[in-house]
Amino acid sequence: xxxxxxxxxxxxxxxxxxxxTRFVDLVDEGDPPELAERYAAEGADxxxxxxxxxxxxxxxxxxDIVERTARRAFIPLTVGGGVRSVEDMRDVLRAxxxxxxxxxxxxxxxxxxxxxxxxxxxxxxxxxxxARRRPDGQGWEVVVKGGREATALEAVDWAxxxxxxxxxxxxxxxxxxxxxxxxxxxxxxxxISSRVEVAVIASGGAxxxxxxxxxxxxxxxxxxxxxxxxxxxxxxxxxxxxxMADAGLPVRVVxxxxx
Numbered sequence: 001x002x003x004x005x006x007x008x009x010x011x012x013x014x015x016x017x018x019x020x021t022r023f024v025d026l027v028d029e030g031d032p033p034e035l036a037e038r039y040a041a042e043g044a045d046x047x048x049x050x051x052x053x054x055x056x057x058x059x060x061x062x063x064d065i066v067e068r069t070a071r072r073a074f075i076p077l078t079v080g081g082g083v084r085s086v087e088d089m090r091d092v093l094r095a096x097x098x099x100x101x102x103x104x105x106x107x108x109x110x111x112x113x114x115x116x117x118x119x120x121x122x123x124x125x126x127x128x129x130x131a132r133r134r135p136d137g138q139g140w141e142v143v144v145k146g147g148r149e150a151t152a153l154e155a156v157d158w159a160x161x162x163x164x165x166x167x168x169x170x171x172x173x174x175x176x177x178x179x180x181x182x183x184x185x186x187x188x189x190x191x192i193s194s195r196v197e198v199a200v201i202a203s204g205g206a207x208x209x210x211x212x213x214x215x216x217x218x219x220x221x222x223x224x225x226x227x228x229x230x231x232x233x234x235x236x237x238x239x240x241x242x243x244m245a246d247a248g249l250p251v252r253v254v255x256x257x258x259x
Contacts, residue, residue, distance in 0.1 A: 003250045004216050005045035005223035006240055007201065008230045010035060012081075013053045015065055019179060019228045029231040032065055036073035039230065042237045043254035046076040048101070048171065048201075048225060050128075054082025055104040056145045061088070063095045070096025078126055078171075084109075089116050093124070101171060103128040104144040107151055107158075110165055117166030126201075127167040131155035131188060132175035140188055147175055159192045169199045171225070177205025179228060184211055189219025201225050208235055209243030216249055 010017045010032050017035055018026040029035070036047055049069055051061050061082040070077050079092050080101025089100045100120075106113050106127055117125045130147055131140040140155035159170055172192055174185035184205045193200045199222035202215035206226035215221040229235045241251045 002222065003045075003252050004221075004244060005201075006043075006212065006237055006244075006251070007046045007048055007223055007225040008035070008039045008044050008237070009048045009050065009203065009225050009227040010069070011050050011052050011227060012062065012065065013051075015062065017231065018052075019231060029228070033068045033072040035231070036069045036077075039237065040073040040075050043241065043252075044073075044075060044237055045252055046078065046223070047073055049077060049079045049097075050101065051079070051081030052146050056148055060084075061092055061095075063091060066092060066095040066097060080126070080128055080171075085112070086115050086119050089120060089124075093120065099124050099126050099169070101126040101128045102167075103130065106162065107142065107144050107153065110161065113162055113165040113167055117168070122166045122168035125167055126169045126171055127159075127162040128171040128173065129155055129159055129162075129192075130173045130175055140191075143175060147178075155188065156191050156195055160195050163196045163198050167198060169201065170196065171201045171203060174204035178203075180205055181207035181229070183207055184215040184219060184221075184224070186214055186219035189215060189221050193220030193222075199223060209240045212240050213244055213247045213249065216244070217247070 017029040019029050076098040078099040079097040084105040092100050130143045134141050142151045142153040142158050177185050184202050189202050201223040202221035203225040212224045215224045244251045
């Protein structure tokens with residue numbers, strides 16, 4: 001069985017890591033390169049860097065900050081925000097990313113997923129899906145532009161389509177749970193993970209180590225992502241991994257980090 005990954009997330013705005021609740025009320029959490037270095041030392045399996053202002057502001061990714069972050073953390077780095085073309089993806093990879101996350105631009109132009117996968121391989125293409133429960137309770141709607149704009153897309157259908165187009169991994173964030181520390185939306189995760197054959201990263205709502213276990217066991221996630229509980233040292237990566245190991249889930253234990 002493949003090891004389950006624990007991934008800290010760096011949401012970046014104006015060059016700083018920030019964190020809010022349901023994508024608003026952002027609070028400064030620190031410097032991206034410094035946090036990246038800390039998380040690599042503490043046993044993170046990967047990092048996700050999301051330039052959350054790029055899509056709403058209509059600009060490209062902050063490549064200088066990506067480059068500085070990549071130089072400080074020698075673990076896989078996924079970067080998202082502001083990638084609208086194959087050339088943009090090339091530039092982000094050149095800046096040090098191992099994978100690139102597509103979200104708003106993929107909704108606007110689904111062919112971008114196929115074009116990027118054809119050029120760089122589907123293993124380098126992550127599609128981020130920000131989803132919230134529909135008002136009628138029937139499924140989840142996809143939202144874009146940092147949670148500012150709803151679409152007509154149903155999240156599970158969109159997940160299946162992105163994989164068919166070439167996505168090698170899905171980053172699924174529950175807007176309803178984001179920053180609330182109320183646990184991952186395992187129903188959303190299971191709905192998607194049961195319909196696709198690529199890895200699903202769970203995001204939105206982590207409160208403690210047992211939530212990570214539930215995301216894998218109940219939600220079918222292959223990796224679990226969190227931000228504020230790591231930024232604020234509420235829980236350590238080592239503690240999360242220990243809980244996952246105790247639950248019988250395969251993880252990469254780093255002795256130095258667990259000490």
